Amino acid sequence: MTEEMVHPFAKYLREAMMPHIWCPGCGNGIILNCFVQAIDELQTDLDKVVVVSGIGCIGRTAGYVNTNSFHTTHGRPIAFATGVKLANPELEVVIISGDGDLFAIGGNHFIHAARRNIGIKVICANNFNYGMTGGQQGPTTPLEALTTTSPYGNIEHPFNLVHLAAASGATYVARWTALHVRRLTQSIKKLLQKEGFGFIEVVSPCPEIFGRYNKMRTGLEMMEWFKRASMVENFSDPVKAEITPEKIVVGEFVDIEKPSYERLLHEKIAQINEKALKEMSQHAI
Amino acid sequence: MTKKGIVLEGAHFMNGDVACAEGAITASCRFFAGYPITPATEIAEHLAKRMPEIGGIYIQMEDEIASMAAVIGASYAGLKAMTATSGPGFSLMQENIGLAVMTEAPCVIVDVMRGGPSTGQPTLPGQQDVMQAKWGSHGDYEIVALAPSSVQEMFDLTIEAFNLSETYRVPTILLVDEVVAHMWEKVVIPPVEKIKIVNRNKPNVPPEKYIPFMPGDDLVPPMACFGEGYGFHATGLTHDEHGYPQTSSSEVQQKLVKRLCDKIRLNADKIIRVEEVMLKDAEVAVVAYGIVARAALSAVRKAREKGIKAGLLRLITLWPFPEKQVSKIAKQSKTIVVPEMNCGQLVREVERSAKETPVVFISKLGEEPHTPMEILEAVRRNS
Numbered sequence: 001m002t003e004e005m006v007h008p009f010a011k012y013l014r015e016a017m018m019p020h021i022w023c024p025g026c027g028n029g030i031i032l033n034c035f036v037q038a039i040d041e042l043q044t045d046l047d048k049v050v051v052v053s054g055i056g057c058i059g060r061t062a063g064y065v066n067t068n069s070f071h072t073t074h075g076r077p078i079a080f081a082t083g084v085k086l087a088n089p090e091l092e093v094v095i096i097s098g099d100g101d102l103f104a105i106g107g108n109h110f111i112h113a114a115r116r117n118i119g120i121k122v123i124c125a126n127n128f129n130y131g132m133t134g135g136q137q138g139p140t141t142p143l144e145a146l147t148t149t150s151p152y153g154n155i156e157h158p159f160n161l162v163h164l165a166a167a168s169g170a171t172y173v174a175r176w177t178a179l180h181v182r183r184l185t186q187s188i189k190k191l192l193q194k195e196g197f198g199f200i201e202v203v204s205p206c207p208e209i210f211g212r213y214n215k216m217r218t219g220l221e222m223m224e225w226f227k228r229a230s231m232v233e234n235f236s237d238p239v240k241a242e243i244t245p246e247k248i249v250v251g252e253f254v255d256i257e258k259p260s261y262e263r264l265l266h267e268k269i270a271q272i273n274e275k276a277l278k279e280m281s282q283h284a285i
Numbered sequence: 286m287t288k289k290g291i292v293l294e295g296a297h298f299m300n301g302d303v304a305c306a307e308g309a310i311t312a313s314c315r316f317f318a319g320y321p322i323t324p325a326t327e328i329a330e331h332l333a334k335r336m337p338e339i340g341g342i343y344i345q346m347e348d349e350i351a352s353m354a355a356v357i358g359a360s361y362a363g364l365k366a367m368t369a370t371s372g373p374g375f376s377l378m379q380e381n382i383g384l385a386v387m388t389e390a391p392c393v394i395v396d397v398m399r400g401g402p403s404t405g406q407p408t409l410p411g412q413q414d415v416m417q418a419k420w421g422s423h424g425d426y427e428i429v430a431l432a433p434s435s436v437q438e439m440f441d442l443t444i445e446a447f448n449l450s451e452t453y454r455v456p457t458i459l460l461v462d463e464v465v466a467h468m469w470e471k472v473v474i475p476p477v478e479k480i481k482i483v484n485r486n487k488p489n490v491p492p493e494k495y496i497p498f499m500p501g502d503d504l505v506p507p508m509a510c511f512g513e514g515y516g517f518h519a520t521g522l523t524h525d526e527h528g529y530p531q532t533s534s535s536e537v538q539q540k541l542v543k544r545l546c547d548k549i550r551l552n553a554d555k556i557i558r559v560e561e562v563m564l565k566d567a568e569v570a571v572v573a574y575g576i577v578a579r580a581a582l583s584a585v586r587k588a589r590e591k592g593i594k595a596g597l598l599r600l601i602t603l604w605p606f607p608e609k610q611v612s613k614i615a616k617q618s619k620t621i622v623v624p625e626m627n628c629g630q631l632v633r634e635v636e637r638s639a640k641e642t643p644v645v646f647i648s649k650l651g652e653e654p655h656t657p658m659e660i661l662e663a664v665r666r667n668s
Binding site for chain 1: 290316318336337338339340341342344346347348350351352354355356357358359360361362363364366380381383384388511512513514515516517518519520521522527529530
């Protein structure tokens with residue numbers, strides 16, 4: 001009799017949703033693995049976790065994790081998650097979505113959630129393009145990169161996501177690549193334990209859709225770029241945290257304490273509620 | 286705080302927007318997300334003050350897209366949730382109204398209509414969003430829309446909107462005329478125990494047996510919420526009963542979309558409300574809704590004084606459209622008169638239901654609502 005082998009993380013995944021849709025060499029599986037590893041190490045109560053994703057390849061993550069999960073319209077996971085977190089602050093609300101979803105169509109929601117410092121945690125897979133729709137240029141596409149909609153080389157300046165997050169008020173900001181598996185896992189653990197709005201950018205390989213136009217046809221070639229170019233510069237100025245063919249600045253950039261929106265809100269509600277109660281009982285007399 | 290303390294029982298003098306906000310509170314709404322816009326802002330302002338007093342949440346979002354998304358999130362986290370807006374914001378909400386339809390999130394959307402298109406006339410009334418309320422988001426679906434005619438109805442129908450929304454797990458829209466929103470009138474709030482409040486059906490099976498989108502006999506699936514131990518998935522993609530995406534199955538698409546439509550269509554008799562005035566022997570019937578119905582009522586009474594057999598069918602429910610009620614009056618009247626503050630929207634539905642009976646449309650744009658005399662004149666000419 002052979003015993004059935006069960007993966008130690010099987011309980012975190014919905015088997016019915018497998019096989020996943022991701023291409024060979026994609027970094028999304030690594031990000032999912034690091035996330036699952038983090039909640040496993042933290043012994044997080046899965047009933048209290050809500051994973052929210054938008055549209056895009058990594059947007060399918062919400063369906064794959066065996067938690068409460070919601071797959072929103074394109075660009076809206078942060079706005080949806082805001083409602084969830086305020087309605088039930090005990091829930092650990094994590095957004096796992098892509099650069100196009102979070103920073104092009106959903107950019108407005110990102111900066112405002114960070115400004116409010118609402119306690120939702122955002123993990124962004126930055127693969128430099130719109131993978132699911134076939135590789136169009138997006139808000140993080142590097143200058144001169146070739147995509148299906150920048151066939152002569154991209155002339156738009158890409159967002160520096162860690163700078164944007166820091167400037168918008170996030171209490172925790174980090175960037176890793178899909179190569180930094182251990183650091184990313186530790187970083188996600190830290191992210192989940194922070195109060196307020198936290199953000200991790202994961203530079204992720206997309207060889208099938210992005211790499212093929214940019215002289216990196218395999219996942220390995222993209223990972224070699226990450227290995228060659230990555231420089232860990234913890235708590236360096238996020239303004240200077242560039243992503244170029246020569247250099248990818250990774251590390252933690254922001255780790256500060258600030259009361260979360262939901263804490264301030266619920267404290268205020270409790271205060272006003274109590275006052276209203278008092279006034280009512282006085283009227284009753 | 287006791288329910289008694291929360292609900293402002295008794296007689297009040299208030300405006301329509303405030304009555305709507307108090308109706309929401311009475312219906313146990315505890316989450317409001319919105320964005321300032323004339324002429325719906327007073328709803329947000331009133332709830333910004335009132336919600337914390339009763340332990341509820343008010344948040345001003347960055348836009349109406351986010352407001353609607355946050356409302357769905359709060360609904361999935363277990364609260365009754367609403368937003369309020371006007372035409373331009375209603376347009377932005379359409380995307381996530383579709384998401385609420387697809388994920389069957391109970392929620393209420395108040396659209397205080399103003400003149401459009403685009404920025405239009407922010408402070409003037411219009412009934413130009415009637416078709417948008419039904420067809421504004423892409424794809425095939427059914428929603429519920431109610432049209433209050435008075436400040437009292439702003440209160441009553443807001444509660445009704447929540448009840449319908451919770452019963453059928455469908456976004457329910459309160460389509461309000463600017464005049465009704467800003468008008469001050471007497472509102473009587475009955476004792477709480479006399480007010481019917483409906484809450485969504487919860488699953489009565491253990492989590493391992495819960496199938497999140499498996500409908501009951503009424504075609505509505507019981508709803509678990511995040512954090513209750515049911516750990517399920519919901520998506521805007523076409524999905525099976527388990528909530529899992531099935532994007533290339535025609536069978537799943539047909540089953541899902543048909544059920545989303547049928548849960549409203551097949552329950553239409555339970556949902557639809559109209560008011561019939563002097564219709565029994567009416568030869569000319571006026572079909573109207575919102576503030577215009579009040580001018581129409583006055584016109585019908587004046588017509589009767591002049592010996593004209595006129596009657597009024599006031600539509601309280603606009604969607605699903607009261608087809609049966611309109612076709613019934615079409616069979617007995619010579620003419621149907623439809624006054625609307627637009628270029629002809631709900632009149633198309635009236636024509637469709639009236640079949641052979643001629644329908645006369647009176648348009649009004651960019652000014653105050655129809656006067657009773659204007660409607661009376663149309664009734665007289667067609668009697």
